[in-house]
Amino acid sequence: xxxxxxxxxxxxxxxxxxxxxxxxxxxxxxxxxxxxxxxxxxxxxxxxxxxxxxxxxxxxxxxxxxxxxxxxxxxxxxxxxxxxxxxxxxxxxxxxxxxxxxxxxxxxxxxxxxxxxxxxxxxxxxxxxxxxxxxxxxxxxxxxxxxxxxxxxxxxxxxxxxxxxxxxxxxxxxxxxxxxxxxxxxxxxxxxxxxxxxxxxxxxxxxxxxxxxxxxxxxxxxxxxxxxxxxxxxxxxxxxxxxxxxxxxxxxxxxxxxxxxxxxxxxxxxxxxxxxxxxxxxxxxxxxxxxxxxxxxxxxxxxxxxxxxxxxxxxxxxxxxxxxxxxxxxxxxxxxxxxxxxxxxxxxxxxxxxxxxxxxxxxxxxxxxxxxxxxxxxxxxxxxxxxxxxxxxxx
Amino acid sequence: xxxxxxxxxxxxxxxxxxxxxxxxxxxxxxxxxxxxxxxxxxxxxxxxxxxxxxxxxxxxxxxxxxxxxxxxxxxxxxxxxxxxxxxxxxxxxxxxxxxxxxxxxxxxxxxxxxxxxxxxxxxxxxxxxxxxxxxxxxxxxxxxxxxxxxxxxxxxxxxxxxxxxxxxxxxxxxxxxxxxxxxxxxxxxxxxxxxxxxxxxxxxxxxxxxxxxxxxxxxxxxxxxxxxxxxxxxxxxxxxxxxxxxxxxxxxxxxxxxxxxxxxxxxxxxxxxxxxxx
Ligand SMILES: Cc1ncc(C[n+]2csc(CCOP(=O)(O)OP(=O)(O)O)c2C)c(N)n1
Ligand code: SF4
Ligand SMILES: [Mg+2]
Numbered sequence: 114x115x116x117x118x119x120x121x122x123x124x125x126x127x128x129x130x131x132x133x134x135x136x137x138x139x140x141x142x143x144x145x146x147x148x149x150x151x152x153x154x155x156x157x158x159x160x161x162x163x164x165x166x167x168x169x170x171x172x173x174x175x176x177x178x179x180x181x182x183x184x185x186x187x188x189x190x191x192x193x194x195x196x197x198x199x200x201x202x203x204x205x206x207x208x209x210x211x212x213x214x215x216x217x218x219x220x221x222x223x224x225x226x227x228x229x230x231x232x233x234x235x236x237x238x239x240x241x242x243x244x245x246x247x248x249x250x251x252x253x254x255x256x257x258x259x260x261x262x263x264x265x266x267x268x269x270x271x272x273x274x275x276x277x278x279x280x281x282x283x284x285x286x287x288x289x290x291x292x293x294x295x296x297x298x299x300x301x302x303x304x305x306x307x308x309x310x311x312x313x314x315x316x317x318x319x320x321x322x323x324x325x326x327x328x329x330x331x332x333x334x335x336x337x338x339x340x341x342x343x344x345x346x347x348x349x350x351x352x353x354x355x356x357x358x359x360x361x362x363x364x365x366x367x368x369x370x371x372x373x374x375x376x377x378x379x380x381x382x383x384x385x386x387x388x389x390x391x392x393x394x395x396x397x398x399x400x401x402x403x404x405x406x407x408x409x410x411x412x413x414x415x416x417x418x419x420x421x422x423x424x425x426x427x428x429x430x431x432x433x434x435x436x437x438x439x440x441x442x443x444x445x446x447x448x449x450x451x452x453x454x455x456x457x458x459x460x461x462x463x464x465x466x467x468x469x470x471x472x473x474x475x476x477x478x479x480x481x482x483x484x485x486x487x488x489x490x491x492x493x494x495x496x497x498x499x500x501x502x503x504x505x506x507x508x
Numbered sequence: 509x510x511x512x513x514x515x516x517x518x519x520x521x522x523x524x525x526x527x528x529x530x531x532x533x534x535x536x537x538x539x540x541x542x543x544x545x546x547x548x549x550x551x552x553x554x555x556x557x558x559x560x561x562x563x564x565x566x567x568x569x570x571x572x573x574x575x576x577x578x579x580x581x582x583x584x585x586x587x588x589x590x591x592x593x594x595x596x597x598x599x600x601x602x603x604x605x606x607x608x609x610x611x612x613x614x615x616x617x618x619x620x621x622x623x624x625x626x627x628x629x630x631x632x633x634x635x636x637x638x639x640x641x642x643x644x645x646x647x648x649x650x651x652x653x654x655x656x657x658x659x660x661x662x663x664x665x666x667x668x669x670x671x672x673x674x675x676x677x678x679x680x681x682x683x684x685x686x687x688x689x690x691x692x693x694x695x696x697x698x699x700x701x702x703x704x705x706x707x708x709x710x711x712x713x714x715x716x717x718x719x720x721x722x723x724x725x726x727x728x729x730x731x732x733x734x735x736x737x738x739x740x741x742x743x744x745x746x747x748x749x750x751x752x753x754x755x756x757x758x759x760x761x762x763x764x765x766x767x768x769x770x771x772x773x774x775x776x777x778x779x780x781x782x783x784x785x786x
Pocket of ligand 1: 608611648
């Protein structure tokens with residue numbers, strides 16, 4: 114069925130179609146309309162689930178963890194400070210190998226307070242053991258939730274997943290979305306089949322203390338293996354979904370006009386669609402540029418990134434957040450997987466923080482900068498902040 | 509200059525007028541509450557340079573951004589622990605927490621409970637509009653059972669906090685409740701509380717016509733004020749049941765506890781240091 118939905122309504126529909134049995138949530142801008150829509154679905158009897166508005170995000174995740182442990186699917190959604198407040202129990206969800214699916218609406222962290230889009234909130238959770246998928250339009254928001262349950266619940270994976278959408282640009286903007294039939298989603302997902310669950314007939318203790326000789330390290334190792342396995346399962350599930358629902362997602366990196374590109378811009382989220390538009394315009398002027406939109410940041414698409422680097426002379430990585438290491442996260446990881454595999458210049462462009470607009474004009478300037486680097490073969494500065502107030506270069 | 513005009517000027521000195529217009533909806537009760545606080549403060553003749561206003565997040569939380577004194581707009585729920593830190597480092601300062609119901613009693617509820625138990629020397633002005641106003645009207649920890657909100661479209665199954673009773677049970681030395689209809693009583697109450705010590709709690713029942721009232725048959729600020737006017741009764745020795753807020757029920761207002769002489773946390777701490785040094 115074709116419907117006009119905002120990104121948040123698409124998330125609510127994705128959750129509804131996946132039939133979670135417990136939703137625990139706490140409101141935060143710009144996530145609220147997800148949980149309001151779900152509250153209405155449940156109250157109207159359109160969704161068979163229990164819903165609790167707990168007293169904080171920390172409690173929301175704790176409740177999802179415990180509910181999932183009883184052997185049912187759960188769902189929640191949050192943003193920025195809500196996600197940060199969950200941090201402790203995010204680690205618990207992944208360590209306990211619970212395939213919870215959560216929507217995260219990317220928003221800036223305070224101070225100063227800002228409700229606009231920025232990827233620092235999710236980047237700060239990159240080591241929490243959650244699979245992370247970044248989306249570019251409302252259709253992808255909806256579809257990714259359904260696919261995520263399927264991937265996360267595989268018994269060789271059992272890793273929770275964040276389905277990430279940009280604040281306002283997606284969360285509050287309406288688009289035409291194809292909402293799949295419930296029956297088809299049921300066929301695709303199947304009943305939830307937990308690998309283990311709370312069972313009074315077979316009592317088990319969850320979360321016991323172990324000594325350094327105990328299997329702590331082995332548990333972590335198994336998580337690392339599962340994240341590796343997820344690469345294979347993601348590919349399979351995305352292909353299956355494409356086939357069944359007539360979509361064409363690339364599992365890890367969506368490439369656009371990269372085949373003969375002199376320079377490729379690597380991005381996350383909605384920056385991808387703006388960049389593709391700019392690429393078309395620049396191609397008309399004979400400038401050979403392309404875009405690679407990374408969908409999965411966890412697990413990081415190593416092989417795909419290395420293959421991409423073989424096609425081009427230069428990679429410019431756009432980050433909508435900053436990490437105080439060797440540049441921002443997408444850049445640092447891109448560069449590290451290319452080490453020893455491709456000897457091309459890589460430059461980091463940090464922009465759009467706190468929701469500052471990333472316009473086609475700015476991206477065109479960045480592409481031109483990238484083309485110069487591709488031609489000369491040297492990076493002037495490894496990390497450049499683009500669009501700071503008063504900086505004439507990019508305005 | 510007439511006294512009204514003079515008061516207005518005094519108040520303006522305590523506001524960051526460059527930040528106006530404020531974000532509050534027309535007819536919102538938060539402005540009335542802030543006004544009552546500023547007037548009480550002016551009347552107290554206390555030194556504005558020694559006043560710190562701390563808020564969490566929410567429509568109410570925006571108050572910290574509008575007062576022209578040292579102020580903190582902290583993270584959601586953490587107004588009280590920030591205030592505790594300020595008071596502990598600078599016991600000479602007059603620290604006031606001005607925040608909303610969701611902020612103080614849901615996400616920050618644990619801080620309220622523990623700070624009250626320790627009797628920190630703080631004045632808490634808790635604006636209770638029965639909802640999470642800023643995020644668009646979800647049900648919160650003070651939403652009456654049965655009330656309609658965006659997350660309870662067929663009525664709220666939760667039981668709300670009984671704030672005065674909670675504060676009293678924790679030993680708070682000054683506990684009052686007013687509505688925004690009771691501007692004079694509210695202002696007097698804040699004035700008196702400013703001169704007292706310890707963990708002082710004033711709950712202000714306030715109207716949020718925009719996201720709460722309109723879902724509960726009170727679309728306009730005036731309808732909400734009428735409700736406050738018609739349904740409030742003053743009873744200083746009210747029982748637990750009487751203090752409970754029922755959906756469309758009576759609102760018992762008054763000063764339910766006003767005792768002095770309980771040492772504050774800051775005083776007890778100083779005392780221990782003094783004894784240890786002897
Ligand atoms: C950790 C975290 N979770 C959620 C939010 C979103 N949030 C902002 S204000 C608010 C509710 C405020 O309600 P209340 O304290 O009653 O203040 P009001 O707006 O009603 O005055 C929420 C949930 C946040 N800022 N931080
Ligand atoms: S939403 Fe409600 S609480 Fe917030 S400013 Fe408007 S009326 Fe006041
Ligand atoms: Mg409120």
